[in-house]
Amino acid sequence: METSIISGKGGTGKSSISAAFATIEKDVVLADCDVDAANLFILFSPTHEVETVYIAGQKAVIDYSCCINCGICKDVCRFGAISWTGGMPIISEVLCDGCLLCSRLCPQNAIKMVNNDKSRMYSGTFRKGKMVYGRLAPGEENSGKLVNIVREEARRLSKKNNIENIIIDGPPGIGCAAISSIIGVDNVVIVSEPTKSGLHDLERVVDITRKFNLKTWVIINKYDLNEEISNEIMRFCDEKGIFLAGKLRFDSLVVEAMVNCQSIIEFSPCSQISIEIKNIWSIINKKI
Amino acid sequence: MTDLCRIKIAIASGKGGTGKTFISTNLFHTLVKLGYKVTLVDCDAEEPNDMLFFKTDCVTECDVKQKVPVIDFKKCIYCGKCKEYCNYNAIFFLREKKVIRVLDDLCHGCGACAYACDSGAITEKDVSLGKVSTCIINDDSKIVEARLRVGVYTPVPVIKAALKTICKDEIVIMDSPPGTSCPFIQTVSIADYVLLVTEPTPFGLSDLKQSVETLKTMNKLYGVIVNRAGIGDDGVYEYLKQENIPLLMEVPFDKNIALSYSKGEFVVNNKNEWNSLLELMFITICDKYGNVNN
Numbered sequence: 001m002e003t004s005i006i007s008g009k010g011g012t013g014k015s016s017i018s019a020a021f022a023t024i025e026k027d028v029v030l031a032d033c034d035v036d037a038a039n040l041f042i043l044f045s046p047t048h049e050v051e052t053v054y055i056a057g058q059k060a061v062i063d064y065s066c067c068i069n070c071g072i073c074k075d076v077c078r079f080g081a082i083s084w085t086g087g088m089p090i091i092s093e094v095l096c097d098g099c100l101l102c103s104r105l106c107p108q109n110a111i112k113m114v115n116n117d118k119s120r121m122y123s124g125t126f127r128k129g130k131m132v133y134g135r136l137a138p139g140e141e142n143s144g145k146l147v148n149i150v151r152e153e154a155r156r157l158s159k160k161n162n163i164e165n166i167i168i169d170g171p172p173g174i175g176c177a178a179i180s181s182i183i184g185v186d187n188v189v190i191v192s193e194p195t196k197s198g199l200h201d202l203e204r205v206v207d208i209t210r211k212f213n214l215k216t217w218v219i220i221n222k223y224d225l226n227e228e229i230s231n232e233i234m235r236f237c238d239e240k241g242i243f244l245a246g247k248l249r250f251d252s253l254v255v256e257a258m259v260n261c262q263s264i265i266e267f268s269p270c271s272q273i274s275i276e277i278k279n280i281w282s283i284i285n286k287k288i
Numbered sequence: 289m290t291d292l293c294r295i296k297i298a299i300a301s302g303k304g305g306t307g308k309t310f311i312s313t314n315l316f317h318t319l320v321k322l323g324y325k326v327t328l329v330d331c332d333a334e335e336p337n338d339m340l341f342f343k344t345d346c347v348t349e350c351d352v353k354q355k356v357p358v359i360d361f362k363k364c365i366y367c368g369k370c371k372e373y374c375n376y377n378a379i380f381f382l383r384e385k386k387v388i389r390v391l392d393d394l395c396h397g398c399g400a401c402a403y404a405c406d407s408g409a410i411t412e413k414d415v416s417l418g419k420v421s422t423c424i425i426n427d428d429s430k431i432v433e434a435r436l437r438v439g440v441y442t443p444v445p446v447i448k449a450a451l452k453t454i455c456k457d458e459i460v461i462m463d464s465p466p467g468t469s470c471p472f473i474q475t476v477s478i479a480d481y482v483l484l485v486t487e488p489t490p491f492g493l494s495d496l497k498q499s500v501e502t503l504k505t506m507n508k509l510y511g512v513i514v515n516r517a518g519i520g521d522d523g524v525y526e527y528l529k530q531e532n533i534p535l536l537m538e539v540p541f542d543k544n545i546a547l548s549y550s551k552g553e554f555v556v557n558n559k560n561e562w563n564s565l566l567e568l569m570f571i572t573i574c575d576k577y578g579n580v581n582n
Contacts, residue, residue: 007304009304009305009335009337010303010306010335010466011303011304011305011306015491036467036468037467037494037495039303039490039491039494039495042490042494058375076399078355078397078399080448094473097396097398099398099400100375101373101399104373104400104403105403136469138498138501138505139468139472139473139502141444141469143469144441171467172304172305172335173465174334174335174438175334175442176441176442178334179441193550195549195552196337197309197552198550200337200340204334204335207439208439211438225543225546225547225550226547226550226551229550252519255489255519255520259490259520259521261490
């Protein structure tokens with residue numbers, strides 16, 4: 001059973017809720033797929049049993065000892081990555097997309113491709129089971145591929161250790177990484193918040209889950225912040241035929257739990273909010 | 289002051305939901321009210337929200353397009369050279385079965401396949417990646433929004449298109465996408481100053497550190513706003529002290545601020561003191577930038 005937690009908008013409480021879900025059952029595999037800003041390792045301090053280098057594409061580099069300044073590379077680059085300065089081509093590391101075309105067409109073979117090899121995937125054990133997380137190096141793209149690798153490792157660990165539940169903490173947004181975090185999962189849980197931005201972002205992320213025909217649930221987090229917009233979100237879910245898994249009150253205990261490096265379920269298991277989160281987990285997993 | 293009137297400030301954060309949009313929209317609103325000519329660029333193309341805060345029309349829209357190859361099966365000799373040239377696995381090819389397909393979603397539009405084809409079988413068509421919208425506020429200020437089409441994999445080309453609309457001699461506020469990957473780099477690479485918005489929690493601190501490390505390698509000037517001050521712990525403050533990073537402003541955790549934001553209102557309209565605080569911060573930033581450049 002794979003459950004993916006996403007949000008569209010950032011900072012709605014996705015990771016706190018993922019952490020809570022991950023500490024309800026006896027055994028889980030937790031996959032932190034917010035590879036651009038992985039945070040769950042802070043709460044769970046997993047061991048690093050496996051470290052894998054992830055190659056996030058390539059960048060073109062000119063060997064000026066061979067370059068004859070013919071300008072072909074600059075003419076063919078569609079990403080505007082090659083500029084002409086002081087009679088020489090200069091490749092911008094930021095703009096280079098790694099398509100390899102300049103390198104292929106250079107008559108002098110003066111352009112080499114260098115791997116972006118600073119991103120990592122870690123896999124290990126934490127107090128509730130197995131944990132996998134990716135860390136994308138700054139400035140790198142293709143995070144969807146890193147998400148796929150993290151998810152593959154999570155599936156391998158789930159099979160090998162006979163652990164049924166995989167919990168995926170996804171990234172914000174609706175791009176490649178978010179899409180890769182939800183394709184093929186059993187349940188998508190969208191954590192929303194009752195703000196104008198929250199509703200707008202929810203609408204976009206729902207378009208994505210519908211595009212891929214995924215079973216989608218919505219949690220309205222901090223619903224008491226603006227009950228009017230919370231009601232609007234409920235109406236929206238109703239119209240779109242999306243299940244409302246539950247509503248959670250704003251509770252400062254959640255932040256206190258994070259400061260103590262625990263999930264809310266571990267920090268305050270009998271609090272109202274923990275009971276409600278457990279209830280939501282049961283609803284999603286049809287245990288009631 | 290002439291130099292300062294063309295400063296480009298990126299509002300960024302590693303972690304999502306720390307208040308980038310909150311700061312961007314309120315800072316823009318304040319500066320416009322004070323009579324500055326400002327452009328706000330919403331670069332969070334996956335989930336753009338800035339426009340929600342402004343009731344305005346006069347919108348011009350332009351489509352952001354990318355080239356995608358089209359294979360003419362009558363001319364194709366099934367040599368496979370285009371597949372070999374494609375560095376994105378966007379061409380699916382089975383030589384024996386004579387099957388060749390372009391996977392539009394994976395294509396980055398680099399044009400390599402068209403160079404590879406010796407049979408003239410590849411032409412290109414435009415596909416839409418999203419759009420850039422502009423609306424005018426108070427005659428000479430404007431908001432530019434980069435909006436990714438739902439289902440498109442990367443926001444980078446749409447962000448680039450939005451940033452291209454910027455003129456040299458205006459104040460620019462860029463509401464950056466979260467994280468430190470490619471979309472963030474594209475946005476901050478043209479910034480004179482980066483304003484990092486964080487919250488005083490362990491998650492906020494971890495993501496702040498990652499942003500700071502990235503900005504150091506880019507040699508950018510930066511400072512920090514702590515949002516929701518009062519929650520969490522002291523970790524962020526200790527880090528700022530230790531790294532000697534300027535703390536430009538604190539926004540207290542306050543349900544009234546959260547409520548006005550949730551409705552799409554400006555906090556500066558409800559509490560006048562915020563106008564002066566934001567203006568003061570803007571002048572401080574201009575000073576820091578001016579000192580380095582003079």
